Amino acid sequence: MGKQLFGTDGIRGVAGEYPLDAKTVFAFGRALGEWAREHSPEPQVALGMDTRESGEQLSKWVMAGLKAAGVKPIHHGVVTTPCVAWTTKHGQFVAGVMISASHNPYQDNGLKVFAHTGYKLPDAEEKQLEAQIFALAGPEPEPTNWRWFGLRDRPYREYLDSIFPHSLAGRKIVVDCANGAAFSSAPLLLRECGAEVVVMSGEPDGRNINDGCGALHPEALQRAVVEHGAWCGVAFDGDADRAMFVSATGKLIDGDHVLFIAARDMHQRGHLPNAEVVATVMSNLGLEVALARHGISLLRTAVGDKYVLEEMVRRGTTLGGEQSGHVIFHEHATTGDGLLTLLLLLDVMLRTGADLDELSQEFVVFPQKLVNVRFGMKKSLEEQPAVQTAIANCHSEFGEQGRVVVRFSGTEPLARVMVEGPTQDRVEYHATEIAAEIAAALV
Numbered sequence: 001m002g003k004q005l006f007g008t009d010g011i012r013g014v015a016g017e018y019p020l021d022a023k024t025v026f027a028f029g030r031a032l033g034e035w036a037r038e039h040s041p042e043p044q045v046a047l048g049m050d051t052r053e054s055g056e057q058l059s060k061w062v063m064a065g066l067k068a069a070g071v072k073p074i075h076h077g078v079v080t081t082p083c084v085a086w087t088t089k090h091g092q093f094v095a096g097v098m099i100s101a102s103h104n105p106y107q108d109n110g111l112k113v114f115a116h117t118g119y120k121l122p123d124a125e126e127k128q129l130e131a132q133i134f135a136l137a138g139p140e141p142e143p144t145n146w147r148w149f150g151l152r153d154r155p156y157r158e159y160l161d162s163i164f165p166h167s168l169a170g171r172k173i174v175v176d177c178a179n180g181a182a183f184s185s186a187p188l189l190l191r192e193c194g195a196e197v198v199v200m201s202g203e204p205d206g207r208n209i210n211d212g213c214g215a216l217h218p219e220a221l222q223r224a225v226v227e228h229g230a231w232c233g234v235a236f237d238g239d240a241d242r243a244m245f246v247s248a249t250g251k252l253i254d255g256d257h258v259l260f261i262a263a264r265d266m267h268q269r270g271h272l273p274n275a276e277v278v279a280t281v282m283s284n285l286g287l288e289v290a291l292a293r294h295g296i297s298l299l300r301t302a303v304g305d306k307y308v309l310e311e312m313v314r315r316g317t318t319l320g321g322e323q324s325g326h327v328i329f330h331e332h333a334t335t336g337d338g339l340l341t342l343l344l345l346l347d348v349m350l351r352t353g354a355d356l357d358e359l360s361q362e363f364v365v366f367p368q369k370l371v372n373v374r375f376g377m378k379k380s381l382e383e384q385p386a387v388q389t390a391i392a393n394c395h396s397e398f399g400e401q402g403r404v405v406v407r408f409s410g411t412e413p414l415a416r417v418m419v420e421g422p423t424q425d426r427v428e429y430h431a432t433e434i435a436a437e438i439a440a441a442l443v
Contacts, residue, residue, distance in 0.1 A: 005133065006126040008304035008410030012101050012110035015054030020109055022061055024133065026141040028111060029065015031132035032095060035125075036071050039116070040094040044072045046087050048079040049099035050181040050239045053206030054109045058099050062111070064141035076152040080181045080240035081112060082337035083156045089118030089334060090155070100181065100239040103216050103324075104411065106207045118334035120306045157189055163332060164343040166350050168195035172230040174246070176221045178214025179204040180238035186339060198228050210237065215244045215325050215338075222250040232349075232356055236338045241305070242325035243338030245345065247356035255325040256287045258345060260363045261356075262327070263296050263319055265348050271318060271331065272296065278311045278320030280304070281405045285420050290363040304410060305336045366402075367424040369431035373415040375442035381406055381415070384441040387434065394419060394430040402427070406434065415442065 005011045005019050011028070013020045036043035045066055049055035055078075063073040076087065081098045088096030094116050101108035113121050113129070121129065173195050177183040183202045190197045200221060201213035210216060215237040225233035225246045233246035245253035259277055266272040275296045279287065280303045288298045299315070301307040305326040312320045312330055321327035326336030333340055349355060381387050387406075394404050402421035409416055415438050419431040 003123065003127050003130055005130050006123075008306065009102060010098075010110050010112035010120075012104070012108060012411045014107055015052070015058060015109040020054075020058065020111075022140045023137055025058055025061040025111070026065045026068075027133045027136040027138070028129075029062040029067075030069045030136050031065075031129055032062075032097070032113065033066040033069025033071035034132060035129060036066075036094045037069065042072075043094040044074055044092055046084060046091060046093040046096040047073055047075040047099065048077070048081070048084040048087075048096075048181075049075075050101075051078055051179060051183065051204035051206060051209050052101070052106050052109055052238075054106075055099050058109055058111075061141050062097055062099070068141075078181055078184070079153045079156075080185065080337075080339065082241055082333060082335050082340065083153045083185070084112075085114045085118045085335045086156045086159065086333070087153075088114045088116060090159075098239065101411075102239050102241065103210055103214070103237040105211070106209050110411075114335075119309065120335070122310070153185055157185060157192075160189060160339055160343060161192065164193065164347060166193070166347065168193040168346070170194075170196075172196040172198065172228060174198040174200065174221060174224045174228055174230045174233035175202075176200040176213055176218070176233070176235035177202040178210050178236050178238055179208040180210065180214065180236060180240065182236045182240035182338065186234075186236060186240070186342075189339060189343075198224065198230065200224060214238065215242050218244050218246060218252055222246050222252060226250045232346075234338070234342050237325070240338040241336040242322075243327075243341050244325045245342075245356060247360070249357055251357060251360070253356050253360055255321050255323045255327055256284050256365075257356075257360045257363055258325075258327050258341060259283070259319065259321050260287055260290050261348060261359045262329070262344065263291060264294055265352075266319060267294060267296055273316050273318060276315060276317045278308050278315070278317055280308060280322050281407075282418055283323050284368055285366045285403055286364050293362070303407060309335070366420045367422070367427045368418065368420045369424075369427045371417040371431050371435040372409075373417065373435050373438045373442070375413055375415055375438070377442055378408065378413075379442055381438065381441070384437070386437045387441055390430070390434045390437045394421075394434065397426065397430070398422065404430070404434070406438070
């Protein structure tokens with residue numbers, strides 16, 4: 001039997017409703033606390049949260065559960081997910097919890113768990129944690145007035161500073177903070193490096209996180225970079241574990257572009273073991289073609305940065321990521337990190353003297369169409385004849401010049417359809433046909 005609470009990126013749902021209701025979150029804290037006590041005689045657990053209005057209440061429930069298990073929680077306030085991962089690894093913490101639903105709207109929230117290694121828990125341990133949560137579920141936590149320290153990300157920012165040996169004086173950068181966890185740290189980090197920073201969506205109110213802004217909505221950033229005559233722009237998602245970029249001319253530079261730019265640079269400098277990059281089934285076919293020209297292989301995994309990382313560790317590769325902007329530089333981090341990706345991309349630009357347009361021009365994107373289908377009842381798509389026929393028709397027309405990926409989201413009730421091929425009109429036709437059959441099958 002598969003996992004019931006944990007998806008591709010922790011436990012996620014509507015804040016206050018199962019599985020993010022008081023009883024279940026309290027049980028999560030207790031279960032994690034008992035797990036922590038098995039790994040340390042005097043365990044401490046680091047916590048952080050993004051800017052959602054539900055973050056404080058969820059934090060209290062998690063901390064109450066940890067306390068009930070005899071574990072000391074240390075809350076770091078509003079910080080990014082990669083900050084929690086880094087802090088857990090480099091501090092006196094047996095585990096870390098990030099309270100965030102990443103790119104989802106404010107009504108949602110989630111619980112991401114990191115071991116002391118800085119890695120997210122593997123599926124087997126998540127399943128064991130689930131069993132303990134179900135065993136402990138029952139009473140609601142007692143009301144608490146606990147308070148935590150304010151922003152405590154300076155050691156993490158100092159680490160980022162230490163791997164970026166450049167001055168950004170005279171460089172103007174537009175930053176879209178998504179009204180999320182990076183609203184303070186991203187502008188501060190760049191200004192400490194000397195950059196002139198134009199901030200967008202940097203005034204969170206608890207409900208405006210990811211609302212028409214950030215990595216999922218880069219259109220305003222593209223306009224702003226051109227209007228301000230900026231060197232480049234960056235957009236984070238709600239917890240800043242992913243980032244999308246914009247060139248000086250307004251061109252969108254997504255995770256696939258970043259993987260290409262970084263892979264070519266790392267390969268030339270001897271920092272890409274086995275000349276391999278790990279991505280997911282959603283990465284564009286053009287990335288595979290462009291990397292092959294430089295003798296670099298692209299390995300694909302299921303969607304989810306944790307699966308990318310697991311394959312990277314297994315094969316000993318140092319670079320992997322997703323088209324959506326999660327990029328993992330394993331020499332420096334154990335998770336996708338938007339701020340780290342930004343600095344390392346700027347490093348390539350400064351060392352080569354090339355801008356993002358020049359660095360990405362060799363990567364030609366194949367026409368691609370993504371369609372999300374919201375469903376009422378989840379069913380196996382392999383058992384839906386009309387869906388399989390629509391997919392087969394696409395394969396028959398495109399052959400090796402195209403790809404079809406159909407999958408269920410791990411965080412939302414959506415079936416995702418991705419079609420790539422030689423021409424945009426036929427790609428859109430097949431994506432629409434497949435999506436329509438899925439919608440009819442999953443009513």
